[in-house]
Amino acid sequence: MVVLAGSPAVDHIPLLRSPDPGDNFSGMPVVDLSSPGAPRAIADACERFGFFKLVNHGVPADTMDRLESEAVRFFSLPQADKDRSGPAYPFGYGSKRIGLNGDMGWLEYLLLAVDAASLSAACAVPSCALFRAALNEYIAAVRKVAVRVMEAMAEGLGIAPVDALSAMVTAEGSDQVFRVNHYPPCHALQGLGCSATGFGEHTDPQLISVLRSNGTSGLQIALQNGQWVSVPSDRDAFFVNVGDSLQVLTNGRFKSVKHRVVANSLKSRVSMIYFGGPAMTQRIAPLPQLLGAGEQSLYKDFTWGEYKKAAYNSRLGDNRLAHFHR
Numbered sequence: 001m002v003v004l005a006g007s008p009a010v011d012h013i014p015l016l017r018s019p020d021p022g023d024n025f026s027g028m029p030v031v032d033l034s035s036p037g038a039p040r041a042i043a044d045a046c047e048r049f050g051f052f053k054l055v056n057h058g059v060p061a062d063t064m065d066r067l068e069s070e071a072v073r074f075f076s077l078p079q080a081d082k083d084r085s086g087p088a089y090p091f092g093y094g095s096k097r098i099g100l101n102g103d104m105g106w107l108e109y110l111l112l113a114v115d116a117a118s119l120s121a122a123c124a125v126p127s128c129a130l131f132r133a134a135l136n137e138y139i140a141a142v143r144k145v146a147v148r149v150m151e152a153m154a155e156g157l158g159i160a161p162v163d164a165l166s167a168m169v170t171a172e173g174s175d176q177v178f179r180v181n182h183y184p185p186c187h188a189l190q191g192l193g194c195s196a197t198g199f200g201e202h203t204d205p206q207l208i209s210v211l212r213s214n215g216t217s218g219l220q221i222a223l224q225n226g227q228w229v230s231v232p233s234d235r236d237a238f239f240v241n242v243g244d245s246l247q248v249l250t251n252g253r254f255k256s257v258k259h260r261v262v263a264n265s266l267k268s269r270v271s272m273i274y275f276g277g278p279a280m281t282q283r284i285a286p287l288p289q290l291l292g293a294g295e296q297s298l299y300k301d302f303t304w305g306e307y308k309k310a311a312y313n314s315r316l317g318d319n320r321l322a323h324f325h326r
């Protein structure tokens with residue numbers, strides 16, 4: 001368990017009902033990436049939930065643990081040192097403020113740019129060589145997982161070529177982002193029946209997000225009937241989210257999943273998330289291979305650059321895709 005000292009004030013952070021054990025997601029799809037049934041299981045989970053847990057993914061535990069340790073070391077630095085790695089926008093250290101439009105959460109984080117399969121050289125944060133090495137090793141590995149998952153998605157959808165989706169995140173100029181989040185324990189709310197919002201509800205604008213966390217729970221997803229369920233943590237697994245752009249590419253067949261994080265009153269949560277987005281000029285429209293005879297796109301045409309701009313001008317919880325529906 002990771003517990004870091006020094007909690008920022010909880011004022012201005014929206015509160016949520018504390019999760020109770022009965023809220024656990026009992027029907028969570030678990031996909032074994034090494035199994036021949038993975039493509040069908042992935043497509044099925046993306047259609048039903050826009051979310052699944054991925055096991056047997058092949059990323060060594062060491063690669064994940066090294067990054068977690070380096071992240072814990074970074075977040076344990078004195079506040080003034082961390083602030084020198086800020087501000088978060090466009091990339092760097094941030095605390096409590098998420099985005100530029102007034103959203104707040106009980107967390108601190110690093111928002112980082114990825115070029116090809118490693119941290120962007122232009123991204124000077126973090127400056128520590130060990131932390132950068134751990135990030136680069138992890139990013140290269142998790143990006144390979146994202147590519148394998150997207151290839152499996154294409155196979156599960158029955159479309160060719162196999163890289164119809166994955167090529168968008170491997171293409172030159174693809175817009176990949178990496179986030180390391182630290183949610184300190186929120187002692188002030190212990191026993192009050194409510195929790196601080198760690199990360200408010202939202203869908204991810206990109207194609208795919210691949211998340212790994214330490215053993216502290218807090219992640220919740222919304223089912224298609226609107227019910228919120230808690231995702232039990234598993235430090236050995238990845239959790240995969242469908243993003244808005246993938247929903248559009250599949251003409252709504254895959255659903256982007258609404259999710260949020262509830263801060264824990266006792267334990268700190270550390271999560272690291274790879275967000276795979278396409279190049280700015282990439283057109284986001286249903287793949288022709290997925291449109292049946294006479295089937296029309298449910299969405300107006302747009303590029304990833306246009307969607308990203310709209311996303312960054314919106315509040316976290318806004319239904320961003322609604323503006324792009326026909």
Ligand SMILES: C=C1C[C@]23C[C@@]1(O)CC[C@H]2[C@@]12CCC[C@@](C)(C(=O)O1)[C@H]2[C@@H]3C(=O)O
Pocket residue numbers: 098099100101103111177179202203204205206275311312313314315316
């Ligand atoms: C409030 C915001 C934070 C966010 C940008 C946004 O304006 C709306 C989308 C948010 C999100 C969610 C997924 C990951 C992320 C990096 C992204 O691309 O869109 C975050 C942005 C962020 O943390 O700055």
Ligand SMILES: O=C(O)CCC(=O)C(=O)O
Pocket residue numbers: 179181199211213219259260261271273
């Ligand atoms: O930290 C988590 O578990 C999820 C955070 C998240 O949804 C995000 O950073 O976009």
